Amino acid sequence: MKETKETSIDHQLRATWQAVAKMYNEEASKYGSTMATIFLLLTIDKHTGSASTSLGPKMGMEATSLSRLLKSMEEKGLIYREKNPNDGRSVLIKLTDFGKEKRETSKQSVLQFNNTVKQKLSKEEVAVFFKVTATINNLVVNKKIFNNI
Amino acid sequence: MKETKETSIDHQLRATWQAVAKMYNEEASKYGSTMATIFLLLTIDKHTGSASTSLGPKMGMEATSLSRLLKSMEEKGLIYREKNPNDGRSVLIKLTDFGKEKRETSKQSVLQFNNTVKQKLSKEEVAVFFKVTATINNLVVNKKIFNNI
Numbered sequence: 001m002k003e004t005k006e007t008s009i010d011h012q013l014r015a016t017w018q019a020v021a022k023m024y025n026e027e028a029s030k031y032g033s034t035m036a037t038i039f040l041l042l043t044i045d046k047h048t049g050s051a052s053t054s055l056g057p058k059m060g061m062e063a064t065s066l067s068r069l070l071k072s073m074e075e076k077g078l079i080y081r082e083k084n085p086n087d088g089r090s091v092l093i094k095l096t097d098f099g100k101e102k103r104e105t106s107k108q109s110v111l112q113f114n115n116t117v118k119q120k121l122s123k124e125e126v127a128v129f130f131k132v133t134a135t136i137n138n139l140v141v142n143k144k145i146f147n148n149i
Numbered sequence: 150m151k152e153t154k155e156t157s158i159d160h161q162l163r164a165t166w167q168a169v170a171k172m173y174n175e176e177a178s179k180y181g182s183t184m185a186t187i188f189l190l191l192t193i194d195k196h197t198g199s200a201s202t203s204l205g206p207k208m209g210m211e212a213t214s215l216s217r218l219l220k221s222m223e224e225k226g227l228i229y230r231e232k233n234p235n236d237g238r239s240v241l242i243k244l245t246d247f248g249k250e251k252r253e254t255s256k257q258s259v260l261q262f263n264n265t266v267k268q269k270l271s272k273e274e275v276a277v278f279f280k281v282t283a284t285i286n287n288l289v290v291n292k293k294i295f296n297n298i
Contacts, residue, residue: 015282019289020162022209060167060171112294128281130156132275
């Protein structure tokens with residue numbers, strides 16, 4: 001079969017993620033926020049906070065971009081920093097009450113997206129989608145794509 | 150059902166795309182290239198070239214990032230600019246012979262990824278994956294997620 005954009009898994013993955021990212025950014029901008037802020041609010045543990053060093057990998061962000069995002073969220077009063085009792089060299093990022101409130105709004109947006117999509121699909125189709133993404137992740141993490149010598 | 154990262158479509162979409170992007174960037178860096186370069190080489194029509202104005206939307210890139218990428222690819226001798234005979238105000242981006250050669254290498258990398266993934270899945274599973282991404286794209290493009298009043 002000829003490989004076209006329509007039958008290219010990476011193309012569909014990228015185009016779909018870019019469309020979703022654009023949509024979240026547009027929605028977030030209505031509240032003076034950004035997609036990155038929404039996801040960081042949802043990534044931080046709302047009860048215990050999260051070690052700053054754990055956030056980069058979870059967000060898939062470089063240290064400098066993350067540090068800029070944290071600074072901007074601190075200035076907006078969404079988060080604050082606290083010494084990490086378990087590790088003197090790292091810092092805990094915690095949600096303020098305002099941050100917790102915005103986390104709830106962000107959660108509703110994410111739920112609305114997921115529910116709307118799932119309503120258009122059968123349970124089996126959703127399950128296959130998760131199987132496909134898990135398959136891709138496994139191949140990538142285990143370096144099976146370009147190191148299969 | 151409780152919504153968790155594992156059952157969140159947008160989370161899987163984002164995490165999977167980020168993993169794939171990281172993999173392509175690592176592979177491209179072996180040849181002193183980047184994922185963006187790979188995709189731009191594949192996006193430009195190898196016979197007729199492509200109008201510069203058409204590349205941003207196809208790549209999902211902002212004008213400034215695209216202009217920086219085109220400049221760097223021009224300096225590496227991968228592309229050149231030509232007056233667009235159909236539109237005096239826009240420019241055609243064309244591949245040099247070296248660019249065409251690199252386009253072929255890029256194509257092989259993308260094919261290797263797609264083939265490796267497809268070998269792990271049934272035809273039906275791949276078809277469902279495309280149905281799900283098409284469903285998401287349609288909902289987003291038709292603004293059915295956050296404007297469903």
